[in-house]
Amino acid sequence: MSAAKSSLFCLALPYFCFVLVLCDKYVPVRVEIETNEGGVPPKMFTADELAKYDASDPELPIYLALKGVVFDVTSGKRFYGKESDYNILVGKDASKAHALWSLEEKDLTHDLTGLTDKQLEGLDEVYEKTYKPKYPVVGYMDYLIKQQEDDIQKRFKNEL
Numbered sequence: 001m002s003a004a005k006s007s008l009f010c011l012a013l014p015y016f017c018f019v020l021v022l023c024d025k026y027v028p029v030r031v032e033i034e035t036n037e038g039g040v041p042p043k044m045f046t047a048d049e050l051a052k053y054d055a056s057d058p059e060l061p062i063y064l065a066l067k068g069v070v071f072d073v074t075s076g077k078r079f080y081g082k083e084s085d086y087n088i089l090v091g092k093d094a095s096k097a098h099a100l101w102s103l104e105e106k107d108l109t110h111d112l113t114g115l116t117d118k119q120l121e122g123l124d125e126v127y128e129k130t131y132k133p134k135y136p137v138v139g140y141m142d143y144l145i146k147q148q149e150d151d152i153q154k155r156f157k158n159e160l
């Protein structure tokens with residue numbers, strides 16, 4: 001390689017590495033809103049509605065939301081029941097707590113603002129590998145539906 005070519009290569013290499021790092025940004029798993037088995041339409045939950053299913057009423061199933069998807073975790077009662085370790089996670093969408101692997105009150109929210117790629121990847125891992133294969137989906141949170149509607153509007157306006 002000539003001296004000119006090799007200095008061009010040396011100059012371009014850091015640029016390509018920079019572009020590669022940027023391209024490597026983690027893209028969170030997109031939730032697909034689906035109809036339940038047997039063609040049953042999915043149910044939309046508000047935070048207040050979901051709060052009823054926090055295992056305090058033994059007559060009701062136990063629900064937990066992750067990434068705006070509401071799962072029936074009644075079969076995991078030993079984890080989520082009234083006196084169980086993870087009871088604090090039910091009746092709400094505590095996606096942030098799952099991303100941070102935390103059970104602290106301040107992390108019991110669906111707001112993922114400011115989380116790192118690694119934390120978002122961790123959340124997707126527990127969503128894909130623990131909840132999706134293990135528990136049936138019973139509905140979706142209102143804010144997830146609103147967010148997806150907004151995304152569709154933006155796509156039509158070519159803003160996304």
Ligand code: HEM
Nearest residue numbers: 073076079086089097098099100101102103126130131134
């Ligand atoms: C010292 C800390 C912890 C220990 C020793 C621990 C232990 C465990 C064990 C042994 C299981 C598997 C139980 C089984 O499949 O039989 C489990 C599941 C689980 N843990 Fe933890 N854990 C800890 C902290 C946390 C924290 C901070 C979170 C926060 C979100 C968390 C969330 C979960 C979840 C979501 C499951 C899956 C439950 C299910 O299958 O429905 N854990 N944990």
